[in-house]
Amino acid sequence: MKRTPSGAPGGTSEGPPEGPPPADRSGSQGFVAEVKDAVSVRAAVLVIGVLALQIAFITSYIGAFHRPEPHRIPIAVAAPAPELTERTVNRLAGLAGDPLDPRAAPDEASARQRIETREVDGALIVRPGGGPDRLLVASASGASLADALTEVVAGAEREQGRSVEVVDVVPDSPGDARGLSSFYLVVGWCVGGYLCAAILAISAGARPANGHRALIRLGALLLYSIAAGLLGTVIAGPVLDALPGSVPALWGLGALLVFTVGAITLALQGLAGIVGIGLAILLVVVLGNPSAGGAYPYPLLPPFWREIGPALPPGAGTFAARSIAYFRGNGAAGPMLILAAWAVAGALITTVCALRRPARAPADPPGSGG
Known part of the structure; x- marks a missing residue:
């Protein structure tokens, strides 16, 4: 009686199925292969970068605050x-x-x-x-x-x-414990600035596809900055009664600060892609916040933080916010000019990077630029 290949009567032969045997993914070689599939080289490099950013954060904050000493x-x-x-x-x-x-x-x-x-x-x-x-x-x-x-x-x-x-002779407000409300307001504005820019990058690629897209992102950031500046001022002032001073002046400072930090983030994304978000955090959070003169004003900080603080957005914003709230705006002009310079530089770099970027080919995957 003939047997079919499947073992039914009428087949002529019986043997193993054609094709190579399934790969044995057990053992060390299988585990290494799984790791390579799960974690790309790019992801590994980014994780190492996050670790470096974390160590820098710890070093910067403890270095700035662990031993405050008055200096000049x-x-x-x-x-x-x-x-x-x-x-x-x-x-x-x-x-x-x-x-x-x-x-x-x-x-x-x-x-x-x-x-x-x-x-x-x-x-x-x-x-x-x-x-x-x-x-x-x-x-x-x-x-x-x-x-x-x-x-x-x-x-x-x-x-x-x-x-x-x-x-x-110039006491802080009863609702402003140890004069820190202006610093926390500035920190909140800075966080909003770089998060808004990061979200714009995540939604349609870290680098804008062309000059028009760059201008659209900057326009969206400007609208966000105006709203964020107003809401932050209203919460810190009329709602919580933490900061006195002119509401329009604090609103203007907030809008400028949020736009400045966002423009810096967009510029760094234009230069370095998604890594630019980490660079913005390094500049604004890791270096800028501990040197801002919030918890400890400049004369109490170590030399490195004392020198860089006034030139970075959190430091300039904190000094200007205190000037507006308590000193009738005296001394705020210099910090505001620093913020304006950062904002202009960030917007220009963002636009130039987009204009110099080669046009995308039609085959580019969605989200690679926008």
């Missing part, structure tokens, strides 16, 4: 006689470690004005008649800075057998 805090000195003023200035300038940067002022009114215009962070008013000297501070510039200034000056006065009376 600007302070005005006024006394009834010019000779006494000069002697006091020289005595404070000679303190070990250079904690103060004393400057002579003709009288108390002038010293107070310098505090209000943010030229100095405090003032020592010398009273030679036997009563305590007066130390004028501004907790609105940062409670930690006012505390450090008080400690240094009180110690120097004790060495001379004198006492000091502390007067807060």
